[in-house]
Amino acid sequence: MKEGRIIKALSGFFYVQDNKSVVVCKGRGILKKRGITPITGDWVKYSIINEQLKEGVVEEVLPRKNEMLRPPLSNLDQILAVFSVKEPIPNFVLLDRILLRAEMQRYQIGVCFNKIDLEDKETFDGILSGYEKIGYPVFFISAKSGDGIASLRNFLAGNTTALAGASGVGKSSLINKLYPSFELKTGKISEKIQRGKHTTRFTELLWADEDTWIADTPGFSTLNASDLKYEEVKRYFKEFLALESSCRFLSCLHLKEPGCSIKKAVSDGEIMEHRYKNYQNIVEEIKSDRRYC
Numbered sequence: 698m699k700e701g702r703i704i705k706a707l708s709g710f711f712y713v714q715d716n717k718s719v720v721v722c723k724g725r726g727i728l729k730k731r732g733i734t735p736i737t738g739d740w741v742k743y744s745i746i747n748e749q750l751k752e753g754v755v756e757e758v759l760p761r762k763n764e765m766l767r768p769p770l771s772n773l774d775q776i777l778a779v780f781s782v783k784e785p786i787p788n789f790v791l792l793d794r795i796l797l798r799a800e801m802q803r804y805q806i807g808v809c810f811n812k813i814d815l816e817d818k819e820t821f822d823g824i825l826s827g828y829e830k831i832g833y834p835v836f837f838i839s840a841k842s843g844d845g846i847a848s849l850r851n852f853l854a855g856n857t858t859a860l861a862g863a864s865g866v867g868k869s870s871l872i873n874k875l876y877p878s879f880e881l882k883t884g885k886i887s888e889k890i891q892r893g894k895h896t897t898r899f900t901e902l903l904w905a906d907e908d909t910w911i912a913d914t915p916g917f918s919t920l921n922a923s924d925l926k927y928e929e930v931k932r933y934f935k936e937f938l939a940l941e942s943s944c945r946f947l948s949c950l951h952l953k954e955p956g957c958s959i960k961k962a963v964s965d966g967e968i969m970e971h972r973y974k975n976y977q978n979i980v981e982e983i984k985s986d987r988r989y990c
């Protein structure tokens with residue numbers, strides 16, 4: 698039996714990448730009986746049914762290192778949050794939610810700001826070095842000019858990385874700059890809507906080289922309130938962890954409690970205020986959703 702990786706799952710077909718060829722497979726009936734649904738990112742054993750037409754059957758799904766549900770994707774190493782410095786300006790609410798989700802699932806994380814050809818980097822210096830201070834690698838790049846692409850390529854090499862970020866920040870352009878052979882369609886958002894098609898609707902895993910894979914995840918959603926308890930949110934704001942042992946109460950949620958070292962760090966400018974606000978909002982959101990459960 699051969700081995701490959703599912704790069705796309707669509708209408709009951711699994712597209713299996715095996716070195717340079719892609720074999721279109723159905724799933725063996727036994728998988729369904731066992732309750733196994735192959736998903737994008739899975740390493741599988743498969744057999745060829747028609748060599749010429751490159752058709753086959755998935756026989757077995759190899760054990761998953763991890764998996765996420767929205768969108769379905771397995772064996773992921775890291776998340777690259779992609780934003781642009783302008784057109785559109787960075788949405789830090791979204792960024793913090795992506796980081797929270799990635800922390801929860803224990804992925805490595807990188808943050809990338811694209812389109813630096815449009816805006817002075819200094820405009821965002823404070824905030825961006827703030828994320829570096831938390832411990833996230835931050836990349837300033839221009840998919841247009843190629844600035845910063847080399848260090849990003851290093852970050853991606855040898856890993857399976859999902860790109861997460863809003864529409865129009867330049868994810869497709871970035872992938873094309875990194876790996877020109879993919880030739881992903883790009884365009885202005887309005888043009889895409891006019892043409893009535895969104896170029897990246899399903900998750901597709903792109904094989905960049907030997908062990909480097911990139912997932913373009915259009916539906917990468919952030920958390921649902923039901924995914925975690927409000928008391929747990931603080932664990933995933935990494936910069937809180939080093940300081941919270943100084944809070945007066947062990948169970949401090951850093952909200953209204955007296956003697957809170959996190960609130961002090963916010964007023965001292967050690968913790969970014971917008972991060973703290975996003976934290977408060979997420980906690981509130983989870984609490985209020987609960988009432989309706």
Ligand SMILES: Nc1nc2c(ncn2[C@@H]2O[C@H](COP(=O)(O)OP(=O)(O)OP(=O)(O)O)[C@@H](O)[C@H]2O)c(=O)[nH]1
Nearest residue numbers: 812839840841864865866867868869870883884885
């Ligand atoms: N000036 C500038 N424009 C860029 C850069 N990268 C991308 N763009 C433009 O931004 C627009 C959106 O780029 P895409 O690559 O389609 O963005 P995307 O994130 O893939 O968007 P979706 O497919 O909707 O998710 C296009 O008009 C690109 O030409 C950049 O580094 N600089």
Ligand SMILES: [Zn+2]
Nearest residue numbers: 944949951957
């Ligand atoms: Zn506290």
